[in-house]
Amino acid sequence: MSTMFEQMAKSPAVWLSGEGNESLVVLSTRVRLARNVAGCKFPSSANIDTRKRIISYIDSTVARSTMLADGMYLKASDINSLDKDFLIERHLISPSFLNGELAKSLYINNDERISIMVNEEDHLRIQSLAPGLDPEGAFQLAKQFDNEIGKYLEYSYDADFGFLTACPTNAGTGMRTSVLIHLPGLVLTREIEKVISHITRTGLVVRGFYGEGSDVLGNLFQISNQNTLGITEEEIINQIKKITYEIIEKEAASRDRLMNEAADMIEDKIWRAYGILKHARVLSSEEVMNLLSAVRLGHAMKIIQFLDTSLINEILLFSQPAHLQKYYSHEMDPNRRDFVRAQMVREKLREVEQK
Template sequence: MNLEYFLKSKAPGWMDDKGIDADIVLSTRVRLARNLEGSRFPLSFTEQEAQQVNDMITKAAISLNNEELNFSNFTISEMPALQRQVLVEKHLISPLLAKKEKSASVLISNDETVSLMVNEEDHLRIQCLLPGLQISEAYSKAEKLDSQLEKQLPYAFNEQFGYLTSCPTNVGTGLRASVMMHLPALTMSKQIKVVTQMLARLGMVVRGIYGEGSENLGNIYQISNQMTLGKSEEEILQDLQEVTIQIIKNERGAREALLKNSRIVLEDRFNRSLGTLKYARILTTEEAAACLSNVRLGVDMGIIQGVPLHILNECMILLQPGFVQQYAGTTLQANERDIYRAKLLREKLNLKNQKLMEKGEERHDV
């Protein structure tokens, strides 16, 4: 596949609306950090060493291509900044990899559920993204690929400490598992701070939509394990599974309470947001994300009808600054992006609404 295929304004495979508990858990991610024995880590290697590592890993990964999992390989330094930004917005690469100029690359599977980041903070980061709550499934897929690559690549491993990584917090299993959750009711009822404090006590960390250092956008949070040393992969995954199930229960409880006590207020809030998305001429990223969050919650609660979740998923990707400019085909100033973003969202939501009306008319005629 060429790069344009992965830059299209569509929701990637990991944002399928049919995932388990997809109304709250948007996606599950498992990431394995690995380095090659005998090579200095990316923080200190030379350009020549970086190229050697890059060549070894990409060759090993491409050799595994088959009908089930087929990788396309792209060199980061050859991508314009806008294309890198779009891949970050689709969670296919990290913000750190997007800034790399030394020999670095990304290999992406055709369905966009697996990506391999080469020469980011570590030599190799295996990332698996699946829709909904699928922690064990995502790990199984990543672990299978990891085992296949380890047969060809000499991983840096220590009997006492486990897999060796650039950052000490990743030493051991090298495993980071996370869930991306939409938690508007906990946020609206001001319970999210209590949840965050509880997670910290359990060794979990809460981050924004793009991970470390990013902001909460549209009431979307990433929850992941903080420790990789001293626990087995199974224990880390089980802890995250149990925590996620509890947060889902809390969010559902908060939604029921809001619906019971403030239904009219919610109906007004949700429909105002839908109206804004369908008719506004200027929308910032933050306002569009907040409106999408409200509409999504309205759909989940059954208050808003006729707006499929997969359309809202596409809009969530579409509102990002990089995607807006990619769609426009040119670099835009902030105010120009706000105007174009509003146009894209109007077209997306009103076009779908029009198609639903046409289908209704066809059924009525029959």
């Protein structure tokens, strides 16, 4: 089994620390900047020599930059299937990044707040992650790395259209901002579809746990902007924050309604979920995510007071299939993973109860 990312697999991701604004509802914020090198075709239309030339430009940039020295730089061909899944689970790469031709590379800084995909849909996808609701902080960090790379490479930029991108919907700022938000109250009161419809009408988009094309798991939704052209970075940030605070208010109202109308049933659902996690001998990753959703709700509503958000997030991440295998340093078939996952969850909960 590959030992790549072994140390990373033993520690929770910084963006899931449980810190930051509104962390009881918003798990994390992501800002992604799409950039392309001037004079080179976009990856989808470029030949292999052009894509390799882009890699060589980034090789040189990483070697010369003191800022980029604080991180890990990898060629896609050195990343195996399990490591790919691990990076997807950690939200450091897109699910499609390592598909197809592997004239690609990846940069991850030491605290995992920044990852840069080279030759994905665009030459560069600079991604910043922050715990809680913090689009300003995530953008400022992404912009630092954007500016640093811009010292060594000329970006494809037009005075009228801004940053030019492979997909026209990303042109302009080239910026996508998203929040990962937990909305069990709206799901249980069956108001979620109405809220999603409202979000969509404002020009934002709602996706699943792993972003575009993924399913909603554990009542976790990604909300992001669609428009990047004719709008500034500050306006994108303000739009995301405004809508997120509106959703937080609606979620709070749904939780109040649940407690007013069905308190016993909600408390039973929460404690039942905790009891299964604490005692189960076999658990799938999807089951853990759904049970943790109820436990996270119980923690936020002060029904379960001895857990903290960081532990809930840690179990969420470590129970994912690739993380579980990296954590225990050996590959497992699905049946074995379900057994070991339940064991890991019991151990994590036992540790906190013994404190």
